[in-house]
Amino acid sequence: MPGIAISHKSVAESDINNDYIFIGIWPRDARNIYDVIAQFENLHTLYLFVKDWWQSSSILGSEKAVARNLQKLTNLKLGGQIHQDMLLALLARPENIQHLSLINLIQSPGQEDGPDPVLFLRSIQKRFTNLKSLHMSKLAELTEDHDISGARWEFDLAGEIELLREWADFLRHVSGTLRELTLENRYHVSTQVFDFTDEIDPGSAEHPAHYGRRSNERCWEVLLPVFSERTFPKLKKLNFIGMSLFQSPEALAHLSQLGSHVDIEDKLGGIIKVTDESTPQNFSPPNGLFQD
Known part of the structure; x- marks a missing residue:
């Protein structure tokens, strides 16, 4: 969704280049997409x-309706x-959630500020009792080198570590029920600087070993x-994406404790291509996000 606000004008009546979308659906008094979902x-x-770049539309009250009405959710990709x-609000009943994907959740970055992560799991992590599959990216x-990556801002290293610590705490609490787990780094590049495919293999002959190094090392640690x-x-499948796992013997030593019944894959990293300003408006969803 390009923003959460809703315009009830038809496309012909409104500027098709603005951030608002036309939703021809009841209720007509919906203020944002969450009111519709509820x-x-x-x-x-x-x-x-x-x-949603500025998050200018108020969600005050909408989260209460979402939490109250969406009591039957079992499968969430956000x-x-x-x-x-x-x-x-969307996770008001964590005990019901069986399949959860949290994909590139960020605060609003501007031209100078990087994409600060959203931290929210710790307050509800103990209530996940039936989680079977989990994907966190x-x-x-x-x-x-920002001249190489084309990023207009620096990543908040402390924020990334805090996010990884939250992920680690969450994994400790859901370790008993998980059957499939995917952990992913998705790399930001400017298409004005880089000419990549949709995947990258840090450390390969095509891509220098320092690409993704700092994020990889923080994930390993x-x-x-x-x-x-x-x-x-109960874990059967463990996927690492964009973490160059097999470059670290120390990291592999930790995984040896899992046993032979777990199929472990180390996959190529995905790319987030930004064509202009480094804002949420220009961060596209990963390919396949809306496919099972």
């Missing part, structure tokens, strides 16, 4: 990626710029110890 009280599955209060720094601290008795 009407579907029997909804089990919801995939939502929001590209990404982009979604306010923390709304994330908590974050924006990551491709290279420290914070996330990987969880797999030697906790047992994952």
Whole structure:
């Protein structure tokens, strides 16, 4: 969704280049897309990626309707710029959630500020008792050289570490029920500087070894110890994307505790291509986000 506000003008009446969308759906007094979603009280599955630069539309009151009405959600994919209060509203019944994807959730970055992560899981993590599949993806720094990456801002290193620590705590609490887990770095590049495909292999002959190095090392240091601290008795599939896992013997040592019943894959990293300003409006959803 290109923003959460709703215009009831037809496309012919409005500027098709603005951030608002026409929703020809009841209720007509809906102020934003969350008001519309809240009407579907029997909804089990919801995939939502929001590209809302300024978050100018108020969601005051909308999160209460979402939390009250969407009691049956079991399958959630959420990404982009979604306010923390709304994330908590969508996850008002964590005990019901069986499949969860959190994809590149960020605060609003401007021209000078980087994409600060959204932290919200700690207050509800103990209530996830039936989680079977989990996919967590974050924006990551491709290279420290912004002339190369084309990024207009620096990543907040402390913020990235805090996000990884929240992920690690969450994994500790859901380790007993998970059957499939995917952890992902998705690298930001400017298409004005880089001419990449949709995937990157840090450390390969085509891409220097320092590409993604700092984000990879932080993932190894914070996330990987969880797999030697906790047992994952039901885990069958473990995917690492864009983390160059097999470059770190120390990281692999932690995974050896899982046992042969777990299929582990180390996949190529994905690319977030930004064609102009580094704002949520220009961060597109990953390919396949809305496909099962």
